[in-house]
Amino acid sequence: MSRIAYFGPQGTFTEQAALGFVHAGRDELVPFATVPQALAAVREGDTEAACVPVENSVEGAVPATMDALAEGEPLVAVAESVLAVRFSVLVRPDTEVVRTVASHPHALAQVRHWLAEHLPDATAVSTTSTAAAAVAVQRGEFDAAVSAPVAINHYPLRELATGVADVADAKTRFLLLRRPGALPEPTGADRTSLVVTTADRVGVLAELLTELALRGISLTRIESRPTKGRLGEYRFYIDLLGHVAEPRVGDALAALHRHCRQARFLGSYPQAEPAVSGDLVAASNEDFIAAADWVASVRQGAGA
Amino acid sequence: MSRIAYFGPQGTFTEQAALGFVHAGRDELVPFATVPQALAAVREGDTEAACVPVENSVEGAVPATMDALAEGEPLVAVAESVLAVRFSVLVRPDTEVVRTVASHPHALAQVRHWLAEHLPDATAVSTTSTAAAAVAVQRGEFDAAVSAPVAINHYPLRELATGVADVADAKTRFLLLRRPGALPEPTGADRTSLVVTTADRVGVLAELLTELALRGISLTRIESRPTKGRLGEYRFYIDLLGHVAEPRVGDALAALHRHCRQARFLGSYPQAEPAVSGDLVAASNEDFIAAADWVASVRQGAGA
Numbered sequence: 001m002s003r004i005a006y007f008g009p010q011g012t013f014t015e016q017a018a019l020g021f022v023h024a025g026r027d028e029l030v031p032f033a034t035v036p037q038a039l040a041a042v043r044e045g046d047t048e049a050a051c052v053p054v055e056n057s058v059e060g061a062v063p064a065t066m067d068a069l070a071e072g073e074p075l076v077a078v079a080e081s082v083l084a085v086r087f088s089v090l091v092r093p094d095t096e097v098v099r100t101v102a103s104h105p106h107a108l109a110q111v112r113h114w115l116a117e118h119l120p121d122a123t124a125v126s127t128t129s130t131a132a133a134a135v136a137v138q139r140g141e142f143d144a145a146v147s148a149p150v151a152i153n154h155y156p157l158r159e160l161a162t163g164v165a166d167v168a169d170a171k172t173r174f175l176l177l178r179r180p181g182a183l184p185e186p187t188g189a190d191r192t193s194l195v196v197t198t199a200d201r202v203g204v205l206a207e208l209l210t211e212l213a214l215r216g217i218s219l220t221r222i223e224s225r226p227t228k229g230r231l232g233e234y235r236f237y238i239d240l241l242g243h244v245a246e247p248r249v250g251d252a253l254a255a256l257h258r259h260c261r262q263a264r265f266l267g268s269y270p271q272a273e274p275a276v277s278g279d280l281v282a283a284s285n286e287d288f289i290a291a292a293d294w295v296a297s298v299r300q301g302a303g304a
Numbered sequence: 305m306s307r308i309a310y311f312g313p314q315g316t317f318t319e320q321a322a323l324g325f326v327h328a329g330r331d332e333l334v335p336f337a338t339v340p341q342a343l344a345a346v347r348e349g350d351t352e353a354a355c356v357p358v359e360n361s362v363e364g365a366v367p368a369t370m371d372a373l374a375e376g377e378p379l380v381a382v383a384e385s386v387l388a389v390r391f392s393v394l395v396r397p398d399t400e401v402v403r404t405v406a407s408h409p410h411a412l413a414q415v416r417h418w419l420a421e422h423l424p425d426a427t428a429v430s431t432t433s434t435a436a437a438a439v440a441v442q443r444g445e446f447d448a449a450v451s452a453p454v455a456i457n458h459y460p461l462r463e464l465a466t467g468v469a470d471v472a473d474a475k476t477r478f479l480l481l482r483r484p485g486a487l488p489e490p491t492g493a494d495r496t497s498l499v500v501t502t503a504d505r506v507g508v509l510a511e512l513l514t515e516l517a518l519r520g521i522s523l524t525r526i527e528s529r530p531t532k533g534r535l536g537e538y539r540f541y542i543d544l545l546g547h548v549a550e551p552r553v554g555d556a557l558a559a560l561h562r563h564c565r566q567a568r569f570l571g572s573y574p575q576a577e578p579a580v581s582g583d584l585v586a587a588s589n590e591d592f593i594a595a596a597d598w599v600a601s602v603r604q605g606a607g608a
Contacts, residue, residue, distance in 0.1 A: 033430075034413050056367065056530070063360065064413060105432060109338050109368055126337075126432035128409060171530070203517030205526065206510060213507030222509065222540075223527045226360070226475070236526075 002048040003028050004176075005041040011131035011151035013058055017081040017174035018051035019150065035064045042177060043073045050075070055173040055221065058085055058107050058148075059129055066225060066237055069177075069266055070195045077175040077193055077267030078184050085170040087111055090134055090145045090157035098122045098160070102133035103146035111146050113166040119144070175267070183267075186243035189274035191220065193266035196256055197227060197235045204259065205236065211255040212240060215248045216284070220275065233261070241275060243268040247288035307332050308480075309345040309354040315435035315455035317362055321385040321478035322355035323454065339368040346481060347377045354379070359477040359525065362389055362411050362452075363433055370529060370541055373481075373570055374499045381479040381497055381571030382488050389474040391415055394438055394449045394461035402426045402464070406437035407450035415450050417470040423448070479571070487571075490547035493578035495524065497570035500560055501531060501539045508563065509540065515559040516544060519552045520588070524579065537565065545579055547572040551592035 006018040008031025018029050027048075032038040035052050042050040052065045069075060087107060091098065101108075101115060102125040108115075115124065125142055127133040133145035134155045144160060145151070152159060175193075184190075198204045205224075212219060221239035242249035244265065257263045310322040312335025322333050331352075336342040339356050346354040356369045373379060391411060395402065405412075405419060406429040412419075419428065429446055431437040437449035438459045448464060449455070456463060479497075488494075502508045509528075516523060525543035546553035548569065561567045 033428075034409060036413060036416075062367070064410065105338060106368065109340060112340070124337075126436075128430035128432060132430075200522075202520055202522050203513075205523060206513035206517040209507075209510035209513055213510040216506055218504075218506050219509060219528070221528050224523070224525050 001026065001028055003030050003046070005030050005032050005038040005047040005050040007035045007038050007052050007059075008032055009129060009131045011134055011148060011154045012129055013083055013085070013148040013150075013172055014051060014053055014174060015131075016148050016150040017053075017083055017172075018176075020081050021049070021051055021079060021176045036068045039068050039072070039075060039177065042075060042179065045179075049078070049176050049178045051081075051174055051176050053172055053174050056085075056170070057172050058110065059104055063225070066195075066223070070225075070235060070237075070264065074180055074264060075177040076180050076183075076265065077269050078178050079176040079269050080191065080272045081174045081176070082272040083172050083174070085110060085165055085167075085172055086149070086162070087130070087146045087164040088149045088152060088159050089161040089164055090137060090147050090151060090155065091143060091160045092137060092140070093156070093158045095143055095158070095160075098143040100125050100142040101144045101146060102127050102136055102142040104128065104130050104133070107133075107146050110166055110170065111164050114161075114164050118161065173272070175269075177267075183243075183245065184269050186245045186268070187270045189271045190241070190243035190268050191239055191271045192242055192244055192249060192253075192268040193237070193239050194253065194256070195235060195237050195264045195266060196260040197233055197262040198260050200234055205234075208236070208238075208256055208259055211259065212252050215252045215255075215288075217242055217249065217252050218275070241271070247285045247292070251288060305330065305332055306352040307334050307350070309334050309336050309342040309351040311339045311342050311356050311363075312336055313433060313435045315438055315452060315458045316433055317387055317389070317452040317454075317476055318355060318357055318478060319435075320452050320454040321357075321387055321476075322480075324385050325353070325355055325383060325480045340372045343372050343376070343379060343481065346379060346483065349483075353382070353480050353482045355385075355478055355480050357476055357478050360389075360474070361476050362414065363408055367529070370499075370527070374529075374539060374541075374568065378484055378568060379481040380484050380487075380569065381573050382482050383480040383573050384495065384576045385478045385480070386576040387476050387478070389414060389469055389471075389476055390453065390466070391434070391450045391468040392453045392456060392463050393465040393468055394441060394451050394455060394459065395447060395464045396441060396444070397460070397462045399447055399462070399464075402447040404429055404446040405448045405450060406431050406440050406446040408432065408434050408437070411437075411450050414470055414474065415468050418465075418468050422465070477576070479573075481571075487547075487549065488573050490549045490572070491574045493575045494545070494547035494572050495543055495575045496546055496548055496553060496557075496572040497541070497543050498557065498560070499539060499541050499568045499570060500564040501537055501566040502564050504538055509538075512540070512560055512563055515563065516556050519556045519559075519592075521546060521553065521556050522579070545575070551589045551596070555592060
């Protein structure tokens with residue numbers, strides 16, 4: 001039985017994502033109150049892995065995740081999960097009139113139009129998580145909760161509506177993190193995450209991204225964050241398509257390492273929703289292997 | 305009397321930032337429950353301006369702000385404010401023992417070490433905002449609230465501690481937004497914000513940033529966000545040093561406009577904490593004016 005930490009409480013989108021990583025009968029999910037606590041659990045060996053949100057989270061913990069991954073003992077992502085942000089509206093079985101609707105403020109913001117159309121007279125009330133709203137409805141404090149679909153598994157409530165979302169294709173992304181070890185095998189549709197720290201100098205980010213572009217590597221995400229406590233430094237979170245085991249990706253990471261004060265590898269793992277990669281211009285993995293072979297043979301006096 | 309909307313409730317860091325934008329006796333602050341509601345108020349002319357967090361917010365509303373600025377009727381920032389994230393711990397005047405400490409989960413995460421040292425036996429309880437924690441303490445629901453310093457102005461509480469923060473230099477940035485109109489005058493230490501949408505193509509961001517680097521322009525922030533509902537597109541939020549009225553910045557923005565499907569100007573405004581700009585390499589404003597004069601004279605047959 002291996003334990004997997006997740007950013008709780010039970011009944012949130014993060015639990016729903018964590019369930020997707022679980023092997024039935026073999027893994028046990030353990031909720032933690034904050035992202036740093038979930039990451040501390042895996043760092044300290046209390047759990048085998050941790051599932052946390054990294055992008056566009058409904059419950060709003062994303063900056064906490066990124067900062068916690070950039071500092072402290074290294075952790076490496078071995079899998080990702082992308083969930084559609086679609087809510088269930090839960091009520092007690094005997095509820096007939098909905099006067100109050102509770103949820104995390106970010107969730108309420110994402111169903112504003114739906115509420116205006118379907119429950120125009122209900123007052124929206126903020127709670128600390130979507131799951132806390134379900135608990136409060138169960139206790140009779142509010143009439144309805146806007147919750148992750150998985151919440152219905154934990155509370156004896158009734159689904160007044162499902163698939164609720166103002167924007168049909170909003171998504172949240174989660175990572176499964178472990179202590180460093182063997183990497184997942186390349187699948188041909190992988191993503192690599194890293195965080196790099198650079199001097200604050202005009203053009204430094206243009207240089208980094210040109211190194212990637214020259215190797216035909218697609219970025220899927222970039223975000224700058226101020227580094228805590230060190231002036232004149234910038235930190236960038238970068239997701240790109242490809243696996244560090246690929247020659248062109250390894251070569252690109254080596255180039256970033258040369259340009260940066262610090263580079264931390266955050267994992268190469270299969271894409272949850274394989275992306276169409278851009279056209280490669282003289283930068284396929286075969287091109288890289290052939291070019292390295294050519295330089296090696298030139299150096300040995302065996303080619304020209 | 306002009307009305308200024310802000311992301312409330314009363315007693316949060318956003319109110320504290322908004323107070324810095326107010327002209328005493330001339331402006332009135334009006335709290336709104338969400339960032340989109342505060343922005344809607346200024347868009348619809350209900351208020352003259354809106355103050356919202358954009359970076360590293362304690363209350364966690366930043367993605368909401370960025371998305372709400374990228375879509376809907378344009379708004380333009382005319383001022384920014386940077387607040388140190390230092391909390392006050394508030395208790396009722398007669399409190400002697402602190403058994404429970406309440407705050408927004410992000411605030412609790414930022415004072416974890418302080419709590420472990422000074423209130424090791426207190427249980428941490430999450431509330432929807434730092435101000436909601438102060439209200440709950442006033443009502444007797446909890447013993448202490450971790451709040452923005454401004455909260456003491458609204459609630460009859462006592463400061464058990466002030467200047468509380470695990471990380472001494474954590475900061476939150478706020479913008480004051482208005483409907484488009486006359487821009488603030490350049491001060492020599494300005495920042496320009498914009499959001500651009502590009503095709504999803506290898507190297508497109510490297511091209512944009514190279515256009516900025518070649519003009520000696522310092523980035524202070526970049527963040528990618530998926531565009532809602534359109535596949536194969538990326539949106540970037542970019543902050544850079546300089547004012548659009550400067551020749552080199554105007555020239556750079558024109559270059560970005562040429563590379564992007566859509567470019568939206570989010571304002572040029574004085575930096576709250578003037579940054580040291582990087583070295584300019586053949587890209588000062590004087591260089592730009594001289595170069596344009598030269599091309600114009602060449603075109604007229606008057607130079608060579």
